[in-house]
Amino acid sequence: MPGLWALAAAAVAAVASAAVTPPIFPYPRQYGVHRLGPGERIVVDGFLNETAWDAVPWSEDFVDIDAGPVPRFRTRYKARWEGNNLYIGYWLEEPQVWANLTVDDSIVFHDNDAEIFIDPDGSCAWYKELEVNALATWWQLILDKPYIDGGSAKYGPGKWVMPRFEAATQVFGCEINDPSSGPCSHWTLEMLLPLESYVVNETVARSPPVPGDLWRWDFSRVEWRVSDVGNKFEKVPGVAAANWVWSAQHAINMHLPERWGYLCWLDDKVNVSTCRTDVTWNARQALAAVYYAQHQFSAVNGYFSATLSDLGLPPSVLNGQLGTQPPVLIVDPLSPYGFAANVSATVGGQTFVGSINTQRHFTFDPPGAAVCGLGGC
């Protein structure tokens, strides 16, 4: 739902004058994706009835994107992988299943949809977005950076289409687009995501992944209020769509990739292998705090600050409570418009440095610190 970026930009501007202290978020949701075991196979037909699906747990139920009311309908997913294939089984409770868009590469969030956002490196750069409706019509996008950082989305033939992508849907309890046939119970969306497309322009994330690797991802569902007007559904005028997500964004904006949850790659030992956590999480919080504080400062003053104490950072960023050293600000002497910040931390005797720049781009030294751990990739 790229259109919502404007809302978030307005929120950032409103925050600037109030000089709100940038938030430090707790570790987000994380889902362990198991490789298929010997003999396990998934056919992308929309039916989640393979034993490969039965063997693994559902994700947590989705929540409102920004601490709004509990979603009216349940949403959850499962995932598996094998080689360069990531399989997703999406389950969406829905009494009124409808979809109007039938041409791929259209703006699918104008319909109810199921969305997946993936940022393999956790850099906030070159992330991929996918939106699919109940007719399995899709929209695939690649973004160099978030919209509010000046990013632009590419999609369509010659720009961004993922070869080998497969999607299929099934509707349960009714016929799609037929109010007289319901009420429906839910729809399902089964997909094959080609991982070689997901690692395009990434620096350390690899395809196939290696068990233990951590990527960033989140899931989002756009849900419009519709009424039954006889032989079809129509949107209720003047009501904005709801956004229900797997890992809460704490803002009405999916295009803040630093807030997404984690995809944890695991081997085929279901219920045995467990996920590690990203050692860079707290450093990421400190870096994001500097990023948000600098943009607030700049909105008021017209330039970025070279002085940490001007930024109104949360005490935990400065006092070591996050397990990180205080940030080092680097303001480009040739340009009043650019900054970078470094944060270092020592975990288990090993030190790493994280950096963020004006455009929310996160990097780490060693480069694989987030994706592969401090041992590197």
Ligand SMILES: *[C@@H]1O[C@H](CO)[C@@H](O)[C@H](O)[C@H]1NC(C)=O
């Ligand atoms: C899943 O259900 C569909 C529809 O009933 C059926 O065609 C397919 O063979 C089933 N697949 C498996 C693996 O049971």
Ligand SMILES: *[C@@H]1O[C@H](CO)[C@@H](O)[C@H](O)[C@H]1NC(C)=O
């Ligand atoms: C994993 O645990 C869940 C919940 O206890 C169970 O339903 C599932 O069958 C288990 N899977 C395997 C492969 O043991």
Ligand SMILES: *[C@@H]1O[C@H](CO)[C@@H](O)[C@H](O)[C@H]1NC(C)=O
């Ligand atoms: C990958 O990055 C390069 C360099 O910025 C860019 O030219 C290219 O278009 C990007 N690839 C895609 C698929 O967007």
Ligand SMILES: *[C@@H]1O[C@H](CO)[C@@H](O)[C@H](O)[C@H]1NC(C)=O
């Ligand atoms: C679907 O398309 C039809 C035909 O354009 C339109 O009348 C209807 O309002 C649309 N339904 C929704 C829910 O947008």
Ligand SMILES: *[C@@H]1O[C@H](CO)[C@@H](O)[C@H](O)[C@H]1NC(C)=O
């Ligand atoms: C910031 O960190 C990068 C490595 O991540 C390093 O190359 C650079 O020298 C650091 N800058 C400062 C001022 O610490």
